[in-house]
Amino acid sequence: MMQSPFSIGRLELKNRVVMPAMGVNLSTQGGGVSDDIIAFYEARARGGVGLIISEVTRVVDGAGASEPCQIAARGIKDVPDLQRLIETIHKYDTKIFIQLQHPGMMAAPVMTGEKSVAPSVLPGLEEVVRELGTEECEELIQCFITGAITAQMAGADGIELHAAHGYLINEFLSPATNFRKDKYGGSFEGRMSFAAEILNGIKSKCGPHFPVSVRINAEEDIPGIPGGIDLDEAKKIAFALEEAGADMINVSCMSIGCIEPGTYEQAWKKYMAAAVKESVKIPVMAVCNIKEPETGEQLLTEGLCDLIGVGRAQLADPEWCNKALKGNTEDIRICLGCLSCFSEICKVKRVKCAVNPHTGHELEYAVPNRNGKGETVAVIGGGPAGIEAATVLKDRGFAPVIFEEKERLGGSLNVADKGYGKTLITKYVDSLIRRVEQEGIEVRLGEKATAESLSALKPAGIIISCGASPLKPPIKGIDGENVCTAEDVLIGKVKPTGKIAIIGTGMTGLETAEMIAAESEELILVEMLDSLGPGMYESLVADVMSRITPHEPKVLTGHRLERIDAGKIVLTRLEDGETIEQQVDRVVLAMGVRPRKDIVEEFKNAFDNVLAVGDARSGGRILEATQDAHAKAFVFEA
DSSP states (O other): OTTSOEEETTEEESSSEEEOOOOOOOSOTTSOOOHHHHHHHHHHHHTTOSEEEOSOEESSSGGGOOSTTOOBOSSGGGHHHHHHHHHHHHTTTOEEEEEEEOOGGGSOHHHHSSOEEESSOOTTOTTTEEEOOHHHHHHHHHHHHHHHHHHHHHTOSEEEEEEOTTOHHHHHHOTTTOOOOSTTSSSHHHHHHHHHHHHHHHHHHHOTTSOEEEEEEEEEOBTTBOSOOOHHHHHHHHHHHHHHTOSEEEEEEESGGGGOOTTSOTTTTHHHHHHHHHHOSSOEEEEOOOOSHHHHHHHHHTTSOSEEEOOHHHHHOTTHHHHHHTTOGGGSOOOOOOOHHHHHHHTTOOOOOSSOTTTTOTTTTSSOOOOOTTOEEEEEOOSHHHHHHHHHHHHTTOEEEEEESSSSTTTTHHHHTTSTTOHHHHHHHHHHHHHHHHHTOEEEETOOOOHHHHHHHOOSEEEEOOOEEEOOOSOBTTTSTTEEEHHHHHTTSOOOOEEEEEEOOSHHHHHHHHHHGGGEEEEEEEESSSSSSTTSOHHHHHHHHHHHGGGOOEEEETEEEEEEETTEEEEEETTTTEEEEEEOSEEEEOOOEEEOHHHHHHHHHHOSSEEEOGGGTSOOOHHHHHHHHHHHHHSOOO
């Protein structure tokens, strides 16, 4: 069904696959359309998707800005820029909706330079949020209408109103955030009036056949803010929006589930779209954590929705749709749900993807220098960095040879996939191996690279991607029999029991804790920094802790390991320097990794033109490894 055409009102789409709105931070700071953002969207249009919904598009500056570099639809001056983007998308017979948005209380005053605005001010937010006056509400309604007119003038096929995820229109709709006493609050009808007046105005100015989609929350589960929209309320909202003129409902939610980690099952929230579809006659789109085509096809076949929103999966592979429709599903570069994309945006950086270094860099990597002339390049290590480097070199005309000491490519990913819900990592490794095979890259499994074996190849260069080793600082007792590494636990080499202390609570530490929590008599999580999961995206931490917390672990943040004795560990509380002891039977080290610099130096001393990439250069996530390897291989010179 994915490949079948579908109509939204009078607008016909070539298939039922939609790329929903995702912030990418690729535009200009003034709200203009950049060459980078055009290249980003063009790659997905070329990839075969039927409809693209643009990133959040501001309708007003100041407190209406959601990101530093987002596109804008504020009026006639924005028409030429939007036209340039839209006409690029239309080359591929892909339709595009411009998503109009105001962040409301979600705006960052540190970025906008002024207080955020909202229908009502929640307790504790008085210093950073102010309540909109009635006339201001009316003015913002006109801004949304002007945004729709702007998009239509630029040639857009329709618009979407973002009425979800805690943004302004959602704040008017939700009883948890709207306590107003004027016409825009109070009863259900009052809370609906802000969105309804926007819809009525758009239909009046743009005509009844200019499609308007509305993205809504089917459920809201916001910590500290009770009384949000539930499924019954969402059904009423969807029906009221249809009555006001909406042409499509895009069903999302406001919880960890709107940015779910990879441990969440695909299509887990399909019941939300199904419930909304029962309440309206207009098309319903489901954003449902779809990573593989089979999932999307099943949703459509079961009649739970009319269109499927495939978001992060198209960051991972812009050709997702073409591959899905042609049946080449094994060739899809799968999204891991690692949330690196969200993490980068939250750091006010451009979007990046852990498994696709081209994402956000489409122009930069558009034209590789294919000057390899068949010269051999040795790649030492067959993890994600080594494979990324090898495939880039192969594309450039070099002849890479991968040396991998283990019997399977994948490197540390073959450890990382042992945690709870990590099957996507296994599939990613399988896809990496498939890429290597398809490219015809020579691989020497179970072979340790030596100066002698490399000399025989007469390489034009050497790329070292041998990864890193678990960090074991020079602490008394660190080599004791009661000490092991997190890797030992994850691969099943050690099965600790009794009272267990895990030292370090990054991703590896928390995943190890999750694996052994149920078997431990007592679990102690020791972290030198002030919070668990340092550097991890908050949804990832919340997800893994939701499975650890029921086992009542003792959490000691702000503590440094001083020494390990038989039956105990000695810690220093950094706040006051006090020394404390904890009785433990087993100590599991998850203190990070250290680049294998000895290997790097060994080959640098023996050969010219040696580069270290990924963890061999600097420890990091999959994102850093693949980005570094791709960049280095892209500019490699023999």
